[in-house]
Amino acid sequence: MxxxxxxxxxxxxxxxxxxxxxxxxxxxxxxHILDTVENKMVEVSEQSxxxxxxxxxxxxxxxxxxxHVDKVPSDFEDQTSERFGLIAVKKVNNGYRIITxxxxxxxxxxxxxxxxxxxxxSSHEEIKELYKFILNHQRxxxxxGGGLGLVDIARKTGNKLEYSxxxxxxxxxxxYLNILVNEE
Amino acid sequence: xxxxxxxGTPKTPTVKFDATEGVFEIKGRSIPENSVxxxxxxxxxxxxxxxxxxxxxxxxVRLEYFNTSSSKCILxxxxxxxxxxxxxxxxxxxxxxxxxxxxxxxxxxxxxSIIRVPFKMVEILE
Numbered sequence: 001m002x003x004x005x006x007x008x009x010x011x012x013x014x015x016x017x018x019x020x021x022x023x024x025x026x027x028x029x030x031x032h033i034l035d036t037v038e039n040k041m042v043e044v045s046e047q048s049x050x051x052x053x054x055x056x057x058x059x060x061x062x063x064x065x066x067x068h069v070d071k072v073p074s075d076f077e078d079q080t081s082e083r084f085g086l087i088a089v090k091k092v093n094n095g096y097r098i099i100t101x102x103x104x105x106x107x108x109x110x111x112x113x114x115x116x117x118x119x120x121x122s123s124h125e126e127i128k129e130l131y132k133f134i135l136n137h138q139r140x141x142x143x144x145g146g147g148l149g150l151v152d153i154a155r156k157t158g159n160k161l162e163y164s165x166x167x168x169x170x171x172x173x174x175x176y177l178n179i180l181v182n183e184e
Numbered sequence: 185x186x187x188x189x190x191x192g193t194p195k196t197p198t199v200k201f202d203a204t205e206g207v208f209e210i211k212g213r214s215i216p217e218n219s220v221x222x223x224x225x226x227x228x229x230x231x232x233x234x235x236x237x238x239x240x241x242x243x244x245v246r247l248e249y250f251n252t253s254s255s256k257c258i259l260x261x262x263x264x265x266x267x268x269x270x271x272x273x274x275x276x277x278x279x280x281x282x283x284x285x286x287x288x289x290x291x292x293x294x295x296x297s298i299i300r301v302p303f304k305m306v307e308i309l310e
Contacts, residue, residue: 027217031194034215049284052249056287059215059251066217132294135255148252156287 003166005086005101005174012178015090015097024081025065033062037089047183054089054096054181057153061100061179062087064149070105073172095182104175109165112175119150120160127155157181188229196222197247201229206238214250214258223257230264237268246280246308247288255291262299269301280306 006022018040021033037058041051065085072084086101104112122130131151138147154161162178185203192198197212216222243265250258262277269275277299279292289305296303 030217035194048282052285053287056249056251059249063215063217063251063253128290128294132298135259135294136298139256148255152252 015092019089025083025085030062060149069102098179208243211246214254219253240274
């Protein structure tokens, strides 16, 4: 194995982890994670505006994994998960961090990074227009995604998409998305 | 035609489309992984309804959450309503949002700017 995919979390250890999951991301897992995080936010009486934003962004992050993950490398420890992903939710100052991780085939890395860079250099107004354009012009893909997930996350959080791409081997990279959802 | 009545679940909304009443409703959470599967019957139903609609159709959309995959399907629903409106029938969409939920208000405004049907933004006070 080329590197430990979980090291990222010890390197970015600020905040209090309220959820951590590693494994197959199927519909039941998504339901369970959503319920867990929603209940924890209710328990601490998180204000409803922030709660809704976190919930929305969490739905999109999980469904991005569900629709878009590539299969794992053949030497990876977990060969049974059809859709392997990592997810962590942390309470930080003024908000939450939602961190996801998944394998991306080397052929798909440039396209993904270009998409993120395009979003990150856009103003809030431009992101709003981009969202409407994709909504109105792009059909739902064969994988079931609408192509709107990342744009929606950037629009709802108002923050840049922080990410990291680590080469796993010559065919695969591991992609981390680190989303800050905070009070304005 | 037979009405569509669907009970809501934690991931799919309550739906009531009844051609004898003229007030349709979509309410709750719409966050399924496969939204096409859920919305296709609704879009097909509206396709039939548009052949002989009531003179006035009101659609109440009261969603707590919806995912981006649903957002395209909801647009398809609105496009059917637009066709009904274009054929000189009265159509009105009431888009409900909770008072602190600017994201939901903006989502309604997105649709309002794409679809040529009168929209009313209705704030729900807590």
